[in-house]
Amino acid sequence: MILILLVLIPLLSGILSFAVRGEGAKTLAVISSMITLAASAYVSGTSYTQGLEFSCDWIPMLGTKFTLVADGMSSMLCLLTGIVTMVIMLTQANKDVERPGAFYGHMLLSQAGLMGVFLAADALVFYVFWELALIPVYFLCSSWGGEKRIPVTFKFFVYTFVGSLMLLAGLVYLSLQTPGTVSYAWADITRAGASLAPAQQQWLFWLIFIAFAIKMPIFPFHTWQPDAYEQSPTPVTIILSALMVKMGLFAVLRWLLPVVPEGVAYWSQTVVILSVIGIVYASLIAIVQTDIKRLVAYSSIAHMGLMSAVAFTGNGVGMHGIMVQMFNHGINITGMWLIVSMIENRWGTRDMNSLGGMATAAPRMAIALLIISFANIALPLTNGFVGEFMLFNGLFIGDGSVAHIATMVFAGLGVILGAVYTLNMVQKVAFGNVAPMTIKKDLSVNEYAGIAIIITIILFLGVYPKPLLDLTAGMIATAP
Amino acid sequence: MKAIIATTVFGIIMMFSGILVNNKKSVAAIAAVLFAALLGVNIWDLASTSASATDNLFFNKMLRIEHYSVWFNTVMTGCALLYVLLMSKEIQRVGSYVAEYFALMFFILCGLYLLSSYNNLLMMFIGIEILSIPQYILAGSDKRNLKSSEAALKYFLMGSFSTGIQLMGITLLYGAARSFNLTEVAAVMQTNALNPLALAGIMFLMIAFAFKVSAAPLHMWTPDVYDGAPTPFTAFMSTIVKAGAFFAFLRLFQVSFNTISEHWTLVLAIITAATLLVGNVTAVFQQSVKRMLSYSSIAQAGFMLFAVLAVNKFAWQGIIIYAMAYSVATIGIFSVLVKLKDFTYDGFNGLAKSEPLLAFAATIFLFSLAGIPLTGGFMAKYYVLLAVVQQGQLLWLVIFALLMAAISIYYYFRVIIAMYFKPGTPEMASPVTSGDRILLIITCILVILLGVAPQLFLNNI
Numbered sequence: 001m002i003l004i005l006l007v008l009i010p011l012l013s014g015i016l017s018f019a020v021r022g023e024g025a026k027t028l029a030v031i032s033s034m035i036t037l038a039a040s041a042y043v044s045g046t047s048y049t050q051g052l053e054f055s056c057d058w059i060p061m062l063g064t065k066f067t068l069v070a071d072g073m074s075s076m077l078c079l080l081t082g083i084v085t086m087v088i089m090l091t092q093a094n095k096d097v098e099r100p101g102a103f104y105g106h107m108l109l110s111q112a113g114l115m116g117v118f119l120a121a122d123a124l125v126f127y128v129f130w131e132l133a134l135i136p137v138y139f140l141c142s143s144w145g146g147e148k149r150i151p152v153t154f155k156f157f158v159y160t161f162v163g164s165l166m167l168l169a170g171l172v173y174l175s176l177q178t179p180g181t182v183s184y185a186w187a188d189i190t191r192a193g194a195s196l197a198p199a200q201q202q203w204l205f206w207l208i209f210i211a212f213a214i215k216m217p218i219f220p221f222h223t224w225q226p227d228a229y230e231q232s233p234t235p236v237t238i239i240l241s242a243l244m245v246k247m248g249l250f251a252v253l254r255w256l257l258p259v260v261p262e263g264v265a266y267w268s269q270t271v272v273i274l275s276v277i278g279i280v281y282a283s284l285i286a287i288v289q290t291d292i293k294r295l296v297a298y299s300s301i302a303h304m305g306l307m308s309a310v311a312f313t314g315n316g317v318g319m320h321g322i323m324v325q326m327f328n329h330g331i332n333i334t335g336m337w338l339i340v341s342m343i344e345n346r347w348g349t350r351d352m353n354s355l356g357g358m359a360t361a362a363p364r365m366a367i368a369l370l371i372i373s374f375a376n377i378a379l380p381l382t383n384g385f386v387g388e389f390m391l392f393n394g395l396f397i398g399d400g401s402v403a404h405i406a407t408m409v410f411a412g413l414g415v416i417l418g419a420v421y422t423l424n425m426v427q428k429v430a431f432g433n434v435a436p437m438t439i440k441k442d443l444s445v446n447e448y449a450g451i452a453i454i455i456t457i458i459l460f461l462g463v464y465p466k467p468l469l470d471l472t473a474g475m476i477a478t479a480p
Numbered sequence: 481m482k483a484i485i486a487t488t489v490f491g492i493i494m495m496f497s498g499i500l501v502n503n504k505k506s507v508a509a510i511a512a513v514l515f516a517a518l519l520g521v522n523i524w525d526l527a528s529t530s531a532s533a534t535d536n537l538f539f540n541k542m543l544r545i546e547h548y549s550v551w552f553n554t555v556m557t558g559c560a561l562l563y564v565l566l567m568s569k570e571i572q573r574v575g576s577y578v579a580e581y582f583a584l585m586f587f588i589l590c591g592l593y594l595l596s597s598y599n600n601l602l603m604m605f606i607g608i609e610i611l612s613i614p615q616y617i618l619a620g621s622d623k624r625n626l627k628s629s630e631a632a633l634k635y636f637l638m639g640s641f642s643t644g645i646q647l648m649g650i651t652l653l654y655g656a657a658r659s660f661n662l663t664e665v666a667a668v669m670q671t672n673a674l675n676p677l678a679l680a681g682i683m684f685l686m687i688a689f690a691f692k693v694s695a696a697p698l699h700m701w702t703p704d705v706y707d708g709a710p711t712p713f714t715a716f717m718s719t720i721v722k723a724g725a726f727f728a729f730l731r732l733f734q735v736s737f738n739t740i741s742e743h744w745t746l747v748l749a750i751i752t753a754a755t756l757l758v759g760n761v762t763a764v765f766q767q768s769v770k771r772m773l774s775y776s777s778i779a780q781a782g783f784m785l786f787a788v789l790a791v792n793k794f795a796w797q798g799i800i801i802y803a804m805a806y807s808v809a810t811i812g813i814f815s816v817l818v819k820l821k822d823f824t825y826d827g828f829n830g831l832a833k834s835e836p837l838l839a840f841a842a843t844i845f846l847f848s849l850a851g852i853p854l855t856g857g858f859m860a861k862y863y864v865l866l867a868v869v870q871q872g873q874l875l876w877l878v879i880f881a882l883l884m885a886a887i888s889i890y891y892y893f894r895v896i897i898a899m900y901f902k903p904g905t906p907e908m909a910s911p912v913t914s915g916d917r918i919l920l921i922i923t924c925i926l927v928i929l930l931g932v933a934p935q936l937f938l939n940n941i
Contacts, residue, residue: 061797061935062866128853135852142901150901154893161889165882168862172869182866207879 002039003054003068006078006115009036010085014108014136020101026093029104033089036111037082044075044471053121062124063175063182069121072472073323077118077250080330083453084242085111088235091338091450097233103144106136110239117247123171123184126255127164130211133244134160137236146231156228159221163211170207174259186254193259198266205263208256209271215248216304218271219278229297234341237293241300241337242330249304249326252311253319268312269403275312276410278305283417287424290352292343295425296336299376302414303329309411310394318394323472325387328375328461332384335372335454339365342447343429348438352425357434362442366430368451373426375458377419383461388415481538481545483553484593486521490514491586498579504572511582512568515561518589522554537599541661544599548796552596552727555800555937556720559807560589562926563716566815566919569910570712575621584614585716592724596731601650601660604728608646608692611724612639615717619709631708638701642691649684652677665736674743682737682744686751689732692725695785696754699778703762706774714770715814718777723803726781730788730799738791748789749877756782756884763891770823772891773813776849779888780806783864783881789874790867797938798863804937805856805930809848812923816842819916821907828895829904835912839899841920846892848927851885856930861885863934 013032017025046052052075058066070078088107097103113133120126134157141153175182177192193201214221229237257264279302286298307325310318342365343358344350359366375382378389395411398404443451461468497510529536529550536545564571564582572578591611598604616639620632654660656678657668669678687698694702706714737744759779766772784806787799816838820827832839848857865881868874930937 059933059935061938131853135847139900142897150897154897157893158886158889162883162886165885166879169865169869169875169878169882172862172865173875176866176870 001054002043003052003070003119005039006036006043006119007068007112009039010108010115011112014105014112017101017105017108023100025100025104026089029108030086030089030093032108033082033086033111036115037079037086040075040078040082040115043070044079058122058125062184063178064124064184065122066125067121067185068116068119068125069186070119073250073253074118076323076327076468076471077246078115080246080327081111081114081118081243083457084238084330084334087334087338087450087453088238090453091341091447092235093446094444097144099143103140106140107235107239110136110140114239114243114247118250121186123175123186123189123255125184126251127168127171130167130247130251131164133247134164137239137244140236140239141228141232144233144236148227149231152224152227152231156224159214159224160211163214163221166207167211170204173204173207189255190258194261196260196262198262201260201263202266203263205256205260205267208260209252209267212248212251212256213271215251216245216308217248217301218305218308219274219281219301222278222282222301225301226294226297229300230291230293234337234344238334238337241297242334245300245304246326246330249307249311249322252308253322257311257314264312264314268314271312272309272407273403275305275309276407278302279309279414280410280417283414283421286421287417289421291350292340292352292355292425292429293350295352295421296333296340299336299418299421300329300333302418303333306388306391306395306411306414309407310391313395313398315394315397317390317397320469320472321387321390321394324465324468325384325391327468328383328387328458331454331457331461332372332375335368335451335458336376338447338450338454339369339372342443346437346439346441347435352428355429355435356432358430361434361437361440364443364448368443368455369430370426371455371458373422375462377422378415381459381462383458383465385462386465481525481543483518483522483525483550483557484590486518487586487590487593490518491583491590494579494583494586498577498583501579504578507579507582508564508568508572511579511585512561512564514582514586515557515564518586519554519557519561522550522557526550526554539603542600542603543594543597544662545597548800549597549727551938552800552803553593555804556592556723556807557589559723559804559811560585560716560720562808562919562923563720563811566811566916566923567712567715567818570818574710574712575623577621581618581621581713584618587614588716588721588724592720592727595724595728598728598731599662601653601662601665604732605646605650607728608725609643611721612643612692615721618713618716619705621713622710625708625710627708628710631705634701634708635705638691642688642698645684645691646688649681649686649688652681652684654681656681662732662735666739669737670739679743683747685732686744686748689725689729690751693722693729693781693784694755694778695751695781696758696778697751699755699758699781702778703771703774706777707768707771711770711814711818714774715811718774719807719810722777722781723799723807726784726787726799726803730795733788734791734795741791745789745873748785749874752782752785752789753877753880755779755785756881760884760887764887766891767825768823769817769825769828769895773810773817776888776891777810779884780849782884783861786864786868786877786881789877790864790871792867792870794863794867794870798860798867801856801863801930801934801938802860805848805860805927808923808926808930809845809855809857812845812920812927813842813849815916815920815923816845819908819910819912821909825894825898826904827906828898829902829906831899831906834905835908837917837920838912841924842899843896844924844927846895848931850889850892854928854931856927856934859931859934 052070055067116129138157174189178188282298282301286295289295307322375384378384591607594607616636619635622628656675657665691698763772763775787795848855851857851861
């Protein structure tokens with residue numbers, strides 16, 4: 001029952017928010033996100049021992065049931081969604097947006113969609129939520145975004161929609177292969193997929209994978225991303241980069257790897273190569289960026305590239321690393337975007353070359369920037385280190401062939417390049433002469449609270465990652 | 481069966497009410513009541529037919545009224561009622577013969593009822609004619625407008641031409657099967673599949689139907705007729721009438737030719753692909769929303785053809801839910817369109833600010849047409865996809881259709897972008913009353929209900 005609440009609370013408060021005039025919407029959003037966070041914390045607390053399930057009939061004639069299941073991976077991602085949304089609402093509290101009712105309504109609706117995606121154990125339910133998460137984000141970016149928002153968001157929408165349609169075709173095909181009548185239950189879909197002939201799995205792989213590859217995004221499907229991140233208002237950018245890209249990776253782990261194992265085996269080399277190209281390519285582009293928002297966007301592509309590369313090498317340590325890193329990346333990138341939005345707010349620009357002197361002008365902000373950047377480049381004692389270490393550990397287990405070594409080398413190169421652009425950014429923003437500020441103010445109370453949550457998690461999981469490791473450990477032995 | 485009689489009687493009542501009642505408003509009210517009554521008669525029919533009935537043959541086996549035909553009739557009558565309620569004011573504004581317009585709609589529904597349950601090729605022919613001829617009149621009903629007259633003439637000439645082809649097809653088929661009866665034709669097809677006469681007949685019939693449902697390459701009349709005809713009648717023609725033609729198409733090919741599907745599937749698949757391509761790609765280049773909607777109706781026809789292609793039980797469910805989802809959404813979007821003065825995309829600029837409810841409803845309808853989940857359009861697309869994927873040999877067409885559906889996002893979302901993200905104040909042709917608002921909300925709920933709980937509309941089929 002608690003699982004349906006995870007979807008219903010943001011859904012209902014989102015719908016309600018459209019009707020609220022003025023500042024009430026903001027309060028509603030904060031309260032709703034706190035309750036959702038509490039519920040998701042409860043869910044992650046219980047699934048240490050047993051998975052939770054919610055199921056009721058939806059469309060019996062299509063063999064689809066409204067089934068939600070929380071195991072380690074989904075409850076971890078729900079928790080991440082809860083935390084990130086709460087932090088967004090908190091830091092958003094002292095900012096004014098136009099038409100707050102609609103803005104927070106869309107935000108909460110997208111949260112409902114995300115929760116649904118992470119919990120769905122029925123392919124059709126999964127698909128519906130997958131689309132549902134996208135539509136509010138489309139409206140958010142198009143209404144509250146930057147100058148070029150309309151074409152950019154439209155491109156983003158079309159990209160993801162094309163992928164979704166392919167996914168739908170794949171799922172329909174799989175559902176018809178299930179024993180007996182049509183069924184969409186996760187167990188039936190995986191059984192049906194795995195029993196298909198290898199040749200069928202090979203083309204089915206692409207039908208399903210393209211949607212996820214676009215969402216993650218994997219090179220060369222990434223071109224929508226930097227523009228969309230740049231043009232979106234910061235809260236939406238956080239939703240996109242901390243949560244929505246996780247949808248892609250999550251979907252690979254849940255709806256691709258176990259569904260068409262032969263297809264994955266056949267294409268994994270290709271995907272790993274694409275991912276590694278993505279890492280190096282995105283890192284190189286990040287180095288030459290002067291706009292910090294774009295820099296963080298490209299750095300996110302590089303990080304996701306590493307995770308997807310490991311996902312397709314398919315060994316236990318690496319898989320566990322992905323789960324951990326999904327959470328950590330979500331937390332770190334949220335922190336990164338918060339700092340970026342504060343910089344934009346205080347200095348009125350995002351151009352690195354015209355920024356500087358944050359350490360003098362706003363020392364607390366500079367400390368936060370430093371810690372979050374360290375986590376972003378995976379320095380030991382930050383959460384990023386734990387995840388990245390496990391990822392590389394997973395990547396290094398292999399046959400030692402030339403291709404495997406090349407993969408390792410280039411993926412490793414990404415880490416070094418990551419340090420180059422992140423530290424370069426920190427240096428330009430935090431030190432040097434104080435650039436003229438439009439608002440002379442260090443962190444405000446609510447920003448302080450949001451950043452404090454992020455930094456606490458970073459340091460806590462950097463020193464003691466066991467809770468996170470335990471939460472997701474069960475996933476490796478018994479795939480969902 | 482009762483519905484066929486009722487709609488004819490109602491049509492005649494409607495014609496006479498034009499003499500007896502002078503007030504346009506009262507005529508429209510009578511029409512609305514009669515449409516509601518017709519829906520009631522259909523529901524009565526539905527209650528008295530069961531899925532397993534055997535005594536369903538009427539008029540010397542000319543009609544076979546099956547459960548799903550009655551279901552289809554009921555659903556389409558429901559759409560017609562919705563249409564009359566939403567468009568009533570605009571219909572009154574078209575010209576002075578309001579009673580006749582409504583009467584013609586009743587006759588069109590009579591044709592639709594015949595087409596959903598014919599069991600004989602002659603009955604099919606009669607049904608198609610009853611469906612078409614009132615349409616020619618409706619298309620030309622705005623007599624002062626040259627474009628309307630042009631549309632009517634064009635439609636009539638092209639329609640007669642396709643009727644000729646259809647008769648030719650029936651004749652050839654009779655030559656091969658020596659019967660007009662669908663089941664007897666089916667029996668002959670099974671035993672004597674490769675009779676060249678029969679194959680030629682099937683091709684002729686396919687061409688005739690492709691014309692009626694505006695499938696490429698026989699779609700040329702559609703944009704001109706839909707654009708030229710008075711807008712409320714365009715909404716009627718492109719939804720209920722088209723659905724009726726589709727149902728007839730499906731019925732003939734499923735009942736009579738399903739055993740020899742390997743001989744016609746490829747041709748129809750190519751027609752489908754061409755329809756999707758032409759409809760979607762041309763719609764992208766339109767500047768007028770009304771014209772865009774007529775190309776979109778061609779594109780949607782491509783998806784409905786999927787149901788004809790798939791020879792299985794999902795096809796029946798697919799055509800019913802598609803017809804309903806498409807009709808409700810299209811009627812809805814037309815009812816928003818007629819409120820505006822300027823039919824170009826720019827005419828929609830800023831609608832979300834001045835008329836938030838209208839913009840919201842239009843968004844739901846466009847989502848449905850584009851096939852976004854939780855709207856009827858998604859379930860409809862989903863059903864026809866399911867049907868074709870199960871058929872198994874046309875996966876290339878499925879992928880192609882999905883790519884085309886992605887293109888359709890472009891032109892549907894252009895309207896949404898104009899309404900929500902562009903500044904401006906749209907000029908309204910008529911004020912939006914609270915009655916309109918309530919009806920639009922009901923229509924929206926219907927669209928979402930179709931997407932969330934399609935089983936409510938597909939009971940026992």
